[in-house]
Amino acid sequence: MQPTLSDVAKEAGVSAITVSRVLNAPEQVRPATRARIESAIDKVGYVRNMLAGSLASASSRVIAAIVPSLSNVVFIEVINGLQSEFERHGYQILLGNTDYDLERECQLVRTFLGWSPSALVITGLRHSDACQRILQQWEGPIVEIMELGDAIGFNVGLDHTEAGRCMARHLVQRGYRRIIYVAAQIERDYRAELRYRGHREVLQAAGLEAPLLDMDQLGQFETGARALDQVLARHPNTDAIHFANDDLASGALLHANRQGIRVPEDIAIAGFNGLPIGQHVTPRLTTIVSPREVIGQMAAREVIARLEGEQTLYSSHDVGFTLSVGEST
Amino acid sequence: MQPTLSDVAKEAGVSAITVSRVLNAPEQVRPATRARIESAIDKVGYVRNMLAGSLASASSRVIAAIVPSLSNVVFIEVINGLQSEFERHGYQILLGNTDYDLERECQLVRTFLGWSPSALVITGLRHSDACQRILQQWEGPIVEIMELGDAIGFNVGLDHTEAGRCMARHLVQRGYRRIIYVAAQIERDYRAELRYRGHREVLQAAGLEAPLLDMDQLGQFETGARALDQVLARHPNTDAIHFANDDLASGALLHANRQGIRVPEDIAIAGFNGLPIGQHVTPRLTTIVSPREVIGQMAAREVIARLEGEQTLYSSHDVGFTLSVGEST
DNA sequence: TAATCAAATGTTAGCGCTACCATTACTTTT
């Protein structure tokens, strides 16, 4: 059996609560006593029981983080940003993956709240009704990341509709007229859809059509390559492809290289995210750079500030984006 | 205040333990009673308190997973494999990131064990002495992943030394004679070092030198590109580069494309991991494919089997690897 | 119908810790 606080207390000849203080507020214990207790801790090989502590104090120093996917580098970077900030302040991350499924998200939120997390970081602004209700009722800090809009708690992200507009404007300005938007399973990725809406808006305003090609597998290189083939076969006079993300776009670009299709002369290619790969392919990919790690860090900082008692009001933070023009458009 | 089990019990006119049973072993409760309790749960908006439950039952259904990095896709895929298996069986993942720091690893292990996890999944076989002691003392299942060797618990991984040998043999066989091994911060990445050892062994056996170039930043495309420049400048008659991973190798390959350096005529390039990108660059990257997600899944399955009472003995599982020959060598 | 037994439900006692208040030890002040 693991030794408990009172085993340590017995060993050190003090009461359990004094040992607890050494762990939680060492400055309240006289240095001599503290040293004695610390060596007792080592001696009996005490490992703190976080469950009991969190139950008694009703606070766990656990952050529940819910993302839609772990296959997508973007969320990894966000998690990385969260981690780096939270770990520094002594918080642990409980990680959940919804696989873009709102039902699963609801289930996860339910379970995670049962851990009395110090805060909840969740991706996106769209949740099932049940989930929405649970979130609204919960008293701890909530941060909704990635998108901007009508949030329950604090909100860190960027305006995806505007990002879509921005890229569409760029393409139109460059003189492209037969532009297709290519996504992978767009109905599951609301942010890709928002970008499409912005894109379509701009194209229609310019009197252009805004066709959409939705691939039925989740987006990686392979899907991008296949999408390029499909576009060339079915819409042969397309002059530019606006991809929903850099994975797809890079896949298409690398495929074009292999096939001897010239970019942008035969067809222009644009992406979204600003992944490193886009800057290393030839030609460099035109894309929209989103500060992904910053989203995680901002979210974490906001939560930490709140938890340490600073009275910040719930509000939202636009991390913005940058159009990075490569030679692919 | 959140409603508790006894609030639900009062509402449903039963005792708390019956409600507990509905949650943990519904088949033990008569359907009529169960239905009544379930609607009471909905009515009062009950959210289960995992802390209290885990404390009382001394089991948390949390899996502590410790990886050295989240910037490396490889670990993401492993985590993904773990997630998909564990989540299906109702386990949550508590995620820790050591940043390749053994002290930090020890600290994380300490903290995580305080959560009474159902199991601990940890990367690698090398731990600090203190950590080693803590792990040995702990009673729950431990899985050490990625490497194979002298493990404390169950062991899922591959033989990195052999992988290094395999690639070196391939290069020698292809006729390359001035082969350099390029890594990024090799002293932090023990597995990259193991591969180098295998590589060196083969080269020396063939009467060749086995120089090592260690880049001082962690490996991404950029580092690979820079490494290629350095090799060409400082070791101009090198005919092949064996990179410690595909990120570096792809970075170098894409850089070569940009610079008009011909691969493999001017210089051959090989990697390790079998990341998708390697199969989409031109020429395709020669690499060693490791079944990353399988490692996570295997680890998870083993743990689950153990937890559900199957009496499997601690042992190790070699997931193997495959040499994938592209046109880059 | 009583005896028997399994299924369903309840009672009690803690899991290991911390909040809250009480007490004791040690300073400082006048």
Add this chain to the structure above:
DNA sequence: AAAAGTAATGGTAGCGCTAACATTTGATTA
């Protein structure tokens, strides 16, 4: 030297749940 104050430590109760055993209910059998 007594009073007043502060710092350090302790006692008690309870966080919300479940394990272990106890009891009740209802079905089955002789």
